[in-house]
Amino acid sequence: MVIPATPKPSLDAANSLGMLPSISQGYTNVPRNKRPQPPIFLGVWTGITFLFLYLPIAVLIFLSFNDSNILSLPWRGITGKWYSLAFSDRPLMESLGNSLKVATAATVLATGFGLLTAWGIYRYQFWGRNTLRIAVNLPILLPGVVTGVAMLAYFSSLDLPLSLITVILGHGIFGLPVAMGSILTRLGQFPQSLAEAAADLGAKPGRAFWDVIFPYISSAVASGALLAFTLSFDEVIVTIFLTGRDNTLPLEIWARLRTDITPEIAAAATLVLLGSSVFILLNQWVASRE
Amino acid sequence: MGIVTLKNISKIYPSNQGNIYAVQDVNLEIQAGEFYSLLGSSGSGKTTILRLIGGFEIPEQGRVLLGDEDVTQQPPYQRNVHTVFQKYALFPHMTVTENIAYPLTVEGVTKVEIDQRVTEAIETFRLQGLADRKPNQLSGGQQQRVALARALIDRPKVLLLDEPLSALDAKIRQEVRQELRELQKLTGLTFIYVTHDQEEAIALSDRIAVMHNGKVEQVGTPSEIYNQPASLFVAKFIGKANLFTGKIINSRTVDINGYVLDIPELKSQNPGNQVTIMIRPERLQINPRTLRDQEITGKIVNCTYIGQTREYQIQTSMGLLNITKLATGTDYAVDSIVEISWSTEDCVVLFN
Numbered sequence: 244m245v246i247p248a249t250p251k252p253s254l255d256a257a258n259s260l261g262m263l264p265s266i267s268q269g270y271t272n273v274p275r276n277k278r279p280q281p282p283i284f285l286g287v288w289t290g291i292t293f294l295f296l297y298l299p300i301a302v303l304i305f306l307s308f309n310d311s312n313i314l315s316l317p318w319r320g321i322t323g324k325w326y327s328l329a330f331s332d333r334p335l336m337e338s339l340g341n342s343l344k345v346a347t348a349a350t351v352l353a354t355g356f357g358l359l360t361a362w363g364i365y366r367y368q369f370w371g372r373n374t375l376r377i378a379v380n381l382p383i384l385l386p387g388v389v390t391g392v393a394m395l396a397y398f399s400s401l402d403l404p405l406s407l408i409t410v411i412l413g414h415g416i417f418g419l420p421v422a423m424g425s426i427l428t429r430l431g432q433f434p435q436s437l438a439e440a441a442a443d444l445g446a447k448p449g450r451a452f453w454d455v456i457f458p459y460i461s462s463a464v465a466s467g468a469l470l471a472f473t474l475s476f477d478e479v480i481v482t483i484f485l486t487g488r489d490n491t492l493p494l495e496i497w498a499r500l501r502t503d504i505t506p507e508i509a510a511a512a513t514l515v516l517l518g519s520s521v522f523i524l525l526n527q528w529v530a531s532r533e
Numbered sequence: 534m535g536i537v538t539l540k541n542i543s544k545i546y547p548s549n550q551g552n553i554y555a556v557q558d559v560n561l562e563i564q565a566g567e568f569y570s571l572l573g574s575s576g577s578g579k580t581t582i583l584r585l586i587g588g589f590e591i592p593e594q595g596r597v598l599l600g601d602e603d604v605t606q607q608p609p610y611q612r613n614v615h616t617v618f619q620k621y622a623l624f625p626h627m628t629v630t631e632n633i634a635y636p637l638t639v640e641g642v643t644k645v646e647i648d649q650r651v652t653e654a655i656e657t658f659r660l661q662g663l664a665d666r667k668p669n670q671l672s673g674g675q676q677q678r679v680a681l682a683r684a685l686i687d688r689p690k691v692l693l694l695d696e697p698l699s700a701l702d703a704k705i706r707q708e709v710r711q712e713l714r715e716l717q718k719l720t721g722l723t724f725i726y727v728t729h730d731q732e733e734a735i736a737l738s739d740r741i742a743v744m745h746n747g748k749v750e751q752v753g754t755p756s757e758i759y760n761q762p763a764s765l766f767v768a769k770f771i772g773k774a775n776l777f778t779g780k781i782i783n784s785r786t787v788d789i790n791g792y793v794l795d796i797p798e799l800k801s802q803n804p805g806n807q808v809t810i811m812i813r814p815e816r817l818q819i820n821p822r823t824l825r826d827q828e829i830t831g832k833i834v835n836c837t838y839i840g841q842t843r844e845y846q847i848q849t850s851m852g853l854l855n856i857t858k859l860a861t862g863t864d865y866a867v868d869s870i871v872e873i874s875w876s877t878e879d880c881v882v883l884f885n
Contacts, residue, residue, distance in 0.1 A: 434622070436618050436622040437624060439589055439622065440623075441624075441635075442588075442608065442609040442610045443589075443609045443616045444610075444615060444636040444639060444684070445636050445639040446610055446635075446639045447610055450639060454624075458624075458626040
């Protein structure tokens with residue numbers, strides 16, 4: 244068979260149509276307004292957004308080193324005394340201890356019950372399943388004030404005295420949906436065939452959970468726990484309603500803002516910022532290992 | 534009594550349009566030591582049957598028996614059958630060694646014995662050097678061998694395989710297919726194999742159950758299924774077929790478009806009934822030296838060269854005949870007139 248030769252495109256024909264420059268002579272000859280633009284506007288806008296978000300925080304950190312007795316400009320020189328003052332400030336350190344105690348206990352509660360809830364929703368079909376799933380999220384959907392008042396009323400009617408215990412319960416309540424959300428998402432990704440394979444090879448359901456399912460979701464459990472911890476540590480509104488005589492760190496700082504506005508507050512706040520950042524980064528790192 | 538028996542099994546899913554039968558009143562008996570395939574397209578019920586045997590589904594009706602033990606309600610971890618899943622289902626956070634050892638770990642076998650048996654398995658399945666790797670560091674073929682090793686290490690009586698070759702590249706599929714068959718012969722275990730690939734089923738199996746719409750169309754050896762299909766569906770599903778509709782004249786002849794075709798004697802016949810006649814393309818001979826039982830003249834309208842074979846299409850008074858011939862020997866030109874000849878026993882009469 245004879246295959247007809249494909250005609251070569253004629254350079255003259257292309258030239259006459261004005262098509263030639265960008266194809267045959269390379270990019271350097273293309274007029275400037277035809278090349279792809281660097282995204283200047285996007286860069287500027289991003290810069291403004293970041294400034295808006297972080298300038299106040301940056302100022303705070305900046306001022307915590309200010310050798311001045313008021314938390315404000317002018318700048319009077321650099322000092323670390325506010326930090327050492329913060330560390331020797333007993334009420335402040337006590338409230339930090341309280342924050343850590345509360346956050347840890349609340350995280351354990353939230354993650355434990357969050358895991359159970361997520362597992363129940365994932366594994367079983369029951370009447371009210373969807374309602375439960377939405378209802379559990381209410382503490383984080385509703386304004387903190389509502390949750391705070393509701394729990395206060397509830398504890399009062401139980402004659403439960405306000406203390407760190409009630410704070411822990413409060414933090415646990417809104418930590419639960421956070422932990423549950425992370426775990427439920429991960430469970431949704433779990434290939435059912437793995438659980439079947441474990442059963443097929445002789446593992447009873449409990450064993451299959453520990454051998455196969457829990458390792459799969461462990462990063463989500465850790466991630467949920469870290470997030471619950473961070474939220475608890477920073478939390479102010481629900482805490483105000485539910486605390487007795489003990490303060491958590493944010494509460495202590497807030498209380499002092501009215502009377503004692505020295506850069507020591509800024510130092511304490513910066514420490515809180517540092518702690519939270521560490522946890523957020525940890526959380527990201529754990530989550531990214533999937 | 535077979536090693537696996539299904540009695541009147543039905544798997545029913547309720548829906549808005551009434552009940553959907555994934556499997557409808559199926560009876561199967563699988564003998565010990567058989568390579569038994571469940572063949573069908575998706576939705577035919579073959580995977581459901583496998584899952585019913587494995588214990589991942591409970592039938593709404595009927596019974597599943599392993600030997601003479603009724604296991605219908607038993608969960609998978611109580612049945613002495615293991616499954617090789619389609620995507621292998623290897624535990625991603627465990628190494629190859631831990632994966633293979635898992636059935637023994639669950640059983641509580643001593644560490645010394647586990648180590649020994651796992652080492653054996655790694656030898657048998659050519660997984661040397663991969664013992665400490667995680668599944669995502671293995672190739673498809675290696676993953677499959679780990680899945681096999683894991684399922685066989687505690688010596689189950691029956692192995693269920695859910696389309697194990699479908700996730701492999703076409704290139705190594707042939708090799709692995711052969712290895713599977715040899716493994717089955719070597720171990721003497723019963724393999725129950727689900728596939729939609731009829732060539733695979735024919736190449737591997739001692740017996741095949743062809744499934745369609747939740748029912749078993751035919752159970753037989755590969756040769757029986759191929760040469761004596763019990764229904765039109767089986768005839769069309771397996772291999773290629775020439776199919777003609779015609780009317781019964783008497784117990785030995787059928788009228789196809791005016792051509793009187795001899796058929797193997799029918800036991801019962803109703804003259805005038807419509808039937809379908811099937812002849813496999815390789816059974817028809819072009820211009821043979823000695824004519825067989827019947828012949829017809831035709832004109833070649835098409836010839837396709839496939840390399841190993843040539844496929845001819847020949848127009849005859851009976852209809853269009855498809856003939857497959859080895860590409861060695863004479864090539865017939867399009868438009869030439871030829872004699873086609875075949876044996877009466879090559880004609881299969883199908884009633885549905």
